[in-house]
Each structure stands twice: as C-alpha cells, then as structure tokens.
Amino acid sequence: MNFVWSWPVIAFYIIALLTLCCGVIMLSVRKVIYMALTIGGVFIGASALYFLLGADFVGVAQILIYAGAITILIMFAIMLTNHEATEPGFKWSPKNIAAAIGSVLLAVVLLLAIRSTAWPTATTSQTALDGGNSNPMAIGLVMFKGYAIPFELVSILLIVALVGAVILAKERKEDE
Amino acid sequence: MFHYWNPYFLIVLYVVLGIFLPVASIWVIGPILRPNKPSEAKGSTYESGLEPVGDAHVRYNARYYLFALMFVVFDVETLFLYPWAVAFKKLGMFALTEMLIFIVLLVIGLAYAWRKKVLEWT
Numbered sequence: 001m002n003f004v005w006s007w008p009v010i011a012f013y014i015i016a017l018l019t020l021c022c023g024v025i026m027l028s029v030r031k032v033i034y035m036a037l038t039i040g041g042v043f044i045g046a047s048a049l050y051f052l053l054g055a056d057f058v059g060v061a062q063i064l065i066y067a068g069a070i071t072i073l074i075m076f077a078i079m080l081t082n083h084e085a086t087e088p089g090f091k092w093s094p095k096n097i098a099a100a101i102g103s104v105l106l107a108v109v110l111l112l113a114i115r116s117t118a119w120p121t122a123t124t125s126q127t128a129l130d131g132g133n134s135n136p137m138a139i140g141l142v143m144f145k146g147y148a149i150p151f152e153l154v155s156i157l158l159i160v161a162l163v164g165a166v167i168l169a170k171e172r173k174e175d176e
Numbered sequence: 177m178f179h180y181w182n183p184y185f186l187i188v189l190y191v192v193l194g195i196f197l198p199v200a201s202i203w204v205i206g207p208i209l210r211p212n213k214p215s216e217a218k219g220s221t222y223e224s225g226l227e228p229v230g231d232a233h234v235r236y237n238a239r240y241y242l243f244a245l246m247f248v249v250f251d252v253e254t255l256f257l258y259p260w261a262v263a264f265k266k267l268g269m270f271a272l273t274e275m276l277i278f279i280v281l282l283v284i285g286l287a288y289a290w291r292k293k294v295l296e297w298t
Binding site: 007011064154163 | 184187188233234235236238239240241242244245246247248249251252253254255256258259260261262263264266267270271274275277278281282284285286288289292294
C-alpha cells in the first residue's frame with residue numbers, strides 16, 4: 001500500500017472519523033430516541049463516503065432514503081412504543097465479553113478478506129462529476145434500457161408495501 | 177457550469193457554510209447584537225401560550241406511522257425519477273412509457289389508500 005496525502009485521502013479520514021464517532025455515540029447513549037438521531041448521522045457520513053468514491057447517485061439515494069425516510073420511520077416506530085425506559089449502563093458481564101471477542105474476530109476476518117481481495121480500480125474517466133457523462137445519466141441509461149422489467153417490478157413491490165401498510169392501519173382501526 | 181474548479185470544492189464549501197452560518201448566528205454574532213435580560217417566564221418552554229404539561233416524548237398515534245410508510249414509498253419513487261429525468265433526452269419514448277406505467281401503478285396504490293379512508297384524519 002502506498003499512502004499519498006492527497007485531499008480525498010484527508011477527506012476520507014475526517015468523514016470516517018465522524019461516522020465512527022456517530023456509531024460509537026449511538027452505542028453509548030442510553031435513550032432509544034437519541035440512538036435514532038445518531039444513526040441519522042451515520043447515514044449522512046456513509047453518503048459522504050459515497051460522494052467521495054464518485055458514486056453521486058448512491059450518495060443522493062443514501063441521503064434521500066436512509067437519512068431522510070428511514071430515520072423518520074425509525075423515529076415514529078420508537079415514538080409508537082414504550083420508549084421512556086432507558087437502558088442500564090454497560091457492565092463487563094460474560095455475555096458482553098463474548099460479544100466483544102466475537103466482534104473483534106469478525107472485524108479481523110473482514111479486514112483480512114478486504115485486504116486479500118483484488119478490487120477493480122476505476123479509471124478517472126469512469127468517475128462522476130465530469131460534466132456530460134454524469135453518474136445519474138449513466139445509471140438512467142442502464143436502468144431504463146437494460147433493466148426495464150426489474151424497474152417495473154420495483155413498482156409492484158412498492159404498491160405491495162403501500163397496500164400492506166393500508167391493511168395494517170385498517171385492522172388497527174377496527175380494534176378501537 | 178464550473179469546470180475550472182474541483183467540483184468537490186463546492187460541496188466542501190457548502191458544508192462549511194452550512195456549519196458556519198448557524199454557529200455564527202447563534203453563538204457568536206447573535207449574543208453580541210441581542211440584549212440579554214433573562215427572566216423565569218422567558219426561560220420556560222413555549223407551548224402556544226399554555227403551561228407545558230409532562231414530557232415532550234409522549235407516545236404518538238399509530239396513524240403517524242402509516243404516513244411515514246407512505247412517505248418512504250413515494251420517496252423511493254422520487255429517487256427513480258431523478259436518473260430518468262437526467263437521461264430522458266437520450267432515452268426517448270420507451271422510457272416515457274416505462275415511467276408512466278411506474279407512476280400509474282403507484283397512483284393506483286394512492287387511490288386505494290384514499291378509497292379505504294386511511295388518509296382521513298378523524
């Protein structure tokens with residue numbers, strides 16, 4: 001590995017640090033609603049990483065769907081339930097020690113797997129933000145030419161989700 | 177469009193301004209400009225002129241969750257509109273038909289929800 005201190009590398013370390021901080025805060029706060037707030041921070045950090053990788057559309061999708069909609073959905077789900085209870089503080093119980101060892105082992109295995117894999121490297125002409133051949137343009141061309149049927153299936157999936165939500169709400173109304 | 181700068185510079189500039197403006201107006205410039213005469217009535221929580229009762233973190237009505245779910249569905253739809261709109265001139269009529277089928281299917285879902293009266297707030 002050859003490290004070059006260019007601006008993207010510095011930006012990566014800042015964004016990664018902020019994202020990791022949000023993740024650690026999420027695990028350390030004891031109120032569920034604060035956890036939902038910090039997971040929004042993690043999603044925004046992930047989207048910043050996508051922008052850094054040149055995947056503009058995925059970054060926008062991450063902000064629009066995850067940081068916007070999914071965080072709100074988690075918030076509402078928490079506000080529906082009994083969220084007043086706070087979790088007890090952290091203790092080094094045998095279960096927690098086993099979980100910590102398991103997490104560290106998983107991290108080591110993942111790191112070894114990532115380092116031993118030969119990743120395809122993108123040339124600069126393929127990355128986004130180069131004017132005419134932009135990232136959403138390329139995705140749009142591929143999605144609507146090559147993958148028309150999966151795209152229509154997505155609309156079926158969405159309508160199933162919509163109808164399912166309506167039916168759940170109807171059943172709840174009959175209970176009252 | 178701007179081509180003589182690194183495009184990421186604009187994103188960084190935007191983020192820096194987005195952090196700087198609220199911080200400056202709330203903690204730096206605001207305290208210099210505004211008079212500071214605190215009283216107990218000014219410090220209390222504002223709740224439309226009424227005395228605030230209990231905790232702000234109450235349980236919500238389940239109805240809100242349905243609206244959040246429907247928001248997710250239409251948010252995903254909007255996401256697909258974005259690359260479609262960018263690539264529209266190169267795609268032509270076929271993509272227009274595809275998107276029309278997509279939107280009509282979701283409008284049917286919206287009409288179903290409307291018909292079942294779950295959108296009404298009673």
